[in-house]
Amino acid sequence: MERRLPVATHWGSFVAVVDSDRLVRIEPAPGDPAPSPIGPGMVTAAEDSARILRPAVRKGWLDGRPPARGADSFVEVSWDEAITLVSDELRRVRSRHGDSAVFGGSYGWASAGRFHHAQGQLHRFLALGGGYTDSRNTYSTAALEVILPHVIGGHPWSYQSRMPMWDEIAEHCELVVAFGGLALKNSQINPGGLARHQTRDLQRRCREAGVRFVSVSPIRGDAAGFLDAEWLPIVPNTDTAAMLGIAHTMLVNGWHDEDFLRRCCTGFDRFASYLLGELDGVPKDAAWAAGITGIGREVLVDLARRLTSRRSVVMVNYAVQRADHGEQPIWMSVVLAAMSGSMGLPGCGWGAGYATMDATGVAPARAFVATIPEVPNPVPGFIPVARIADALLNPGEVIDYDGMRLTLPDLRLVYWCGGNPFHHHQDLHRLTRAWQRPDTVVVHEAWWNTTAKFADIVLPVATSLERDDFAAGFSDPHVVAMPKVREPAGESRTDHRIFAALASRLGFEKEFTEGRSETEWVRHLYEVTRAELGDEAVLPDFDEFWRRSAVELPAPAGPFPGSFEALRADPEGFPLATPSGRIEIFSEEIDSFGYDDCAGHPTWYEPTEWLRAGLAERFPLHLISNQPASRLHSQYDNGGNSLGSKIHGREPVTINRSDAAARGIESGMVVRVHNDRGSCLAGAIVSDDLMPGVVQLSTGAWWDPVQPGETGTLDRHGNPNVLTADRPCSRLSQGPSAHSVLVDVERHDGPLPDVLAFTPPGLARPDDHSNE
Known part of the structure; x- marks a missing residue:
C-alpha cells in the first residue's frame, strides 16, 4: 500500500510516495507555485550503484604504503573495525601533533535538517574531543563577507535584513x-x-x-x-x-x-x-x-x-x-x-x-529555530575556507587575512562530513597534490563521489530521506517536518550515530549525546524553538506539528539594526x-x-586572467563556471534531473555561435575545454544568449579524471574546476577567484572515454584483504 510522506530539502518541499519501503516517486508539495525539478530526480539516486553500503578503508592506507588517494581500491570492514580505526587515529594525531593538526572540513550544504546538520555534528564532536582547525567564510561569498562589515558594519550576513x-x-x-x-x-x-x-x-x-x-x-x-x-x-x-x-x-x-x-x-x-x-x-x-x-x-x-x-x-x-x-x-x-x-x-x-x-x-529575517548546540572550539586558529590546499602544501607559511597575519597549520588528519571539496575548490589537480599530504582523510558519504574516492576511511551515511528531522530555511517563515521515508541503505548510519560511537570510544559519549536518542533530540530542538518564541501557543506541540507536516513561524519584528532608512x-x-x-x-x-590589491576605497584592478590579458592570445575564451540549474552544486549529480541534462553523459558547455563556428563546433558535439591547468570533456550547446568570447560550464559535475593523481589528466565528465585557478581574490579576504579564468574549446573527434564518475572504486571484502 502506498504511503505519502513530506520531504524537505534545500530545493523545496515535496511529497514522497513510498510502497513497501520502496521510493516510488517524489511529487511537488501542494501549493508550491514554482517547484524545483531537482526533487523528483532524487528517486534515481536513492538506490543507484554508487551508494556506499558498508564502511571501507583504502587498501594502501591499511597496508601502510605512501598515499595514492584517488587511484586506490578499498577494503570493506565492519563498523566495529571502522570505529576503532578512526578513534585510534584521532588519538594518535592529537597526541603527536596537537589538536590543531585535525581539520574539521565539512564545508558544504549537506541536508536541510536542523538536527542532522553534518557540519554542526562534526564540529560538536571534534570540539568535545579537544578541538580542531576550522575554516572561515564560504566559497560562495568570501569577499562579500569580509568587505561588507568594513563598509556598512554589522554581521557579514546582516545586509539581508537591511x-x-x-x-x-x-x-x-x-x-x-x-x-x-x-x-x-x-x-x-x-x-x-x-x-x-x-x-x-x-x-x-x-x-x-x-x-x-x-x-x-x-x-x-x-x-x-x-x-x-x-x-x-x-x-x-x-x-x-x-x-x-x-x-x-x-x-x-x-x-x-x-x-x-x-x-x-x-x-x-x-x-x-x-x-x-x-x-x-x-x-x-x-x-x-x-x-x-x-x-x-x-x-x-x-x-x-x-x-x-x-x-x-x-x-x-x-x-x-x-x-x-x-x-x-x-x-x-x-x-x-x-x-x-x-x-x-x-x-x-x-x-x-x-x-x-x-x-x-x-x-528580511526568520524567527529563531533551534539546531544542534554548538560547543566552543578550544583551538583558536583557522584558515580562510578557500586556502585548504595552501595549508596542506605549505604548513607554517604566513598569509594576510583581513588585517591579521595567519600561520597555516600543519594538518595531519582531515575529517570531512557533509561537503565535497572536489567540487567547490579551484584547480583540482593542485588540490589532488595537496590531498596526498595529510596522514589520514576520513569522509562521511552516501555515494562514491570523488571526495569519497580520495579518502582513506569512508563511513557510509544515511541520506535525508532515511532519518527523522525538521527543516527551517533562511528567512523562510516555516518549520517543515522531515519524517524518515525509507530505511537506510545497506549498513549506512546517521552522522550523529557515527559520532556517538566514536565519542563512546574516546570517552565523551555522555557529553556528545546529552543522554538523548536521535528521536528525542529532534523533539527537544522543536520544543526549545517553541519555548524560545516566548508563547508556546505560537507553535503547536510536537505531535501536532508532525501530523500537520508544516507550521508557520511568527514574523520577526523590525526595524533591523543598521537600517539605511534610519541612517x-x-x-x-x-x-x-x-x-x-x-x-x-x-x-x-x-x-x-597596506594591501597592494585592496586600497582604502573602491579601485579598479586589472584581473590576472581576463579577455584583455596577454594570455588571451593563447586562451581567447573567458570561462563562467556558474551554479547549475539541474542540481544544487554537486548534490544529486547522480539524480534524474541532472543526468537528464547531460550530453553524451557529459556536463553541457554553452558557447556563442560565432565562437563555435570559428571552431567547427555544433550543438550536441563533445568538445574539449582546456588551459594550462587542465582539460575536460563537455557537451556543446551553441547559443546567442551569451556574449562572444565567453563560455559557460556550470559547477558540480562529479570530477572523473582519466588517471587519478596524474597532474593535468583529462576529466571525462565536465568539471570546470580542473580549469580554474586556486588564487586568492585579494589579501583582504583570501576568497576564491573561480570566475577569473581563460580557456579555449576544441572539437573532440576521437573515441569517447566512458564516464566513470558514478562507478564505485574497486571493493574487496575483509577476508579478501586478509588472505593477501
Missing part, C-alpha cells in the same frame, strides 16, 4: 540595475529548507508594477524573460570599471546625492579624487570604462542619468565577487547606490544576492556599526592594512 524586499521594490521602485544579473534558476534553493518558492512571482509582480530592469551580465539568461530586462553584455570581471564610469558621470554632471554623501557617508572626497584621476592621472569616465567593459560610453552615461533621476536599486550578485579583486564590485555597488539619491528610500537603494536563493529579498533620516541617532558610524566609502582601517 536591503529592500521584492514587495517593497514593486511598490516604490522604478529602476533595478542588476550587476551579475538575476538568474531565476538560482532561486530554486534556500539553505535549510523551503516551504514554497516565491521569487519568481515576486519578480513578476515587480515587472507588472512597472519596474524596469537592466541586467549587466555576459549571459542573457541571467534575467527571466518576463522581466523584459535590458541586457548589457559586459566583459567578465569588469563590473567595477562599469560602476566607476557611471559614478564619474554622476559626479561631473552634479547628479550625485551630495546631501546623503555628506551626512551618511565618510571618505567620498578621497574617493572622488581617485574617480577624477587626480591620484593616478586617469579619469575613470564613461569612455575609459567603455574601453574596459565593452559597454558603450553613451549607454553608461544614460545609465547614470536614469539611476539618479528615478527611484532605483543597485543590485550585485554573488558571482561577481568570486573573481580577482572580488571585494571591489561589492564595495563599489554600495558607493554607486549612495551616490544615486535612492539609498535609504523605501524599496530603493542597494542589495546583494537577489535571486541567488529563494530567501534573499523575500523576507538617512537620522545618522546621529541611528549610526552604522562602522568606525565612523556611516557608510565607509573610504576605510581608514582597510587603508592601514
